[in-house]
Amino acid sequence: MADIRVDEQSGEAGFGDYVALLKPRVMSLVVFTALVGLLVAPVSVHPVIAFASIVFIALGGGASGALNMWWDSDIDRVMRRTCARPIPAGRVEPNEALALGLGLSILSVAMLGLAANWVAAGLLAFTIFFYVVVYSMWLKRTTPQNIVIGGAAGAFPPMIGWACATGGISVESVAMFALIFMWTPPHFWSLALFMKDDYSNAGVPMLTVTHGRKSARTHILVYTLLLAPVTIGTGFTQIGGGVYLAIATLLHARFLWGAWQIWRRDEAAAIADKYKVERKTFRFSLIYLAALFAALLAEAGLHHFGFGGWW
Incomplete structure (x- = not known):
């Protein structure tokens, strides 16, 4: 494997820190469930289109992760589970995470629309909005029902995969x-x-x-x-x-x-x-x-x- 270690003494970000911003473990669940949604649909999809669709869905999931880390960097600093993340650890600036998240959001939605269809792209855009604005910015810090309602954000990927194949719900x-x-x-x-x-x-x-x-x-x-x-x-x-x-x-x-x-x-x-x-x-x-x-x-x-x- 390529060496993606971070130079912790210098405090400089490495490639691994930018990958971490995308929450790869969460992204893996997004990719898998979206792929299943695409493959179980009653419409066959060209392998190239299917591959491109999953890549752009993954990028959309990563964009959500980066924006979530940007917004939650203050509370991440005081939680043992998250204090080593790139922003609270001081290796990545919040504005860098914001720029990365916004850039990947626009790219993923636009490219999914072009590669598959605009219904799937619309669902991806709504998923990013729901996770970042509805869950992260609103529900998470205001109500104990945060994870109940906010869980919808993680539930959309198979619907997006299905829409990539069928163009609908x-x-x-x-x-x-x-x-x-x-x-x-x-x-x-x-x-x-x-x-x-x-x-x-x-x-x-x-x-x-x-x-x-x-x-x-x-x-x-x-x-x-x-x-x-x-x-x-x-x-x-x-x-x-x-x-x-x-x-x-x-x-x-x-x-x-x-x-x-x-x-x-x-x-x-x-x-x-x-x-x-x-x-x-x-x-x-x-x-x-x-x-x-x-x-x-x-x-x-x-x-x-x-x-x-x-x-």
């Missing part, structure tokens, strides 16, 4: 949106349970801060229960089928078991084992979402060869 693309939207709260609150002090110190009204960990535990269980009909129901759409339904049922049973364990624990037990159950459930939630979308991709492959599905 459908029940199936909305189902994929709903999967991520309903998954986000229990996923993120599981993290917040063992990162509470970070949000408290930064003044972010996360549910664990405003309502306490006991309330957050109950919310995790409730949202995981509400996620069940969305997860299972997707199996009965045109992109679903028996393979997806079997995998989804097993995955959700495991996720629900984790949520149940979180709900029944008290803080003394959680502190004693350093939030082992909460950390384990958080990690599984990542596997859960990735496996669900992989199952949708498997169904698309079966459909292509005349197998799977209900139709």
Whole structure:
């Protein structure tokens, strides 16, 4: 691999710092779910157009990350999880992140419109706006429902991928949106349970801060229960089928078991084992979402060869 280390002693930014501004781990989820949305659509896309579309969606996701880091640099400085990011660490100037984010936003939206269609480009533009303005600038610092409503930003990529192929929105693309939207709260609150002090110190009204960990535990269980009909129901759409339904049922049973364990624990037990159950459930939630979308991709492959599905 190429050496992209940062010269920490000089405080100068390296290539890796600018990559970090784009939140590559978040971008990987954006790319994967958008790709699944594109590939499970009932319209074939030329490989070159498909590749270009995913690249521009990824750039749009990176633009959102850079703009989020620009706006949140003040609170990133006081959170252990984020204090080493390029801006709070002093390696990248806020204005550089702002310029990078705005530039990539314009580039990604314009090029996606030219490469695929303007419906997909419009959805990408709205996603960037929603994440940066609605979530980062408004919801995140004003309401404990921040991650509930703001989770929509992370749920749009499969809809964008679907629109790249079809030029529109459908029940199936909305189902994929709903999967991520309903998954986000229990996923993120599981993290917040063992990162509470970070949000408290930064003044972010996360549910664990405003309502306490006991309330957050109950919310995790409730949202995981509400996620069940969305997860299972997707199996009965045109992109679903028996393979997806079997995998989804097993995955959700495991996720629900984790949520149940979180709900029944008290803080003394959680502190004693350093939030082992909460950390384990958080990690599984990542596997859960990735496996669900992989199952949708498997169904698309079966459909292509005349197998799977209900139709």
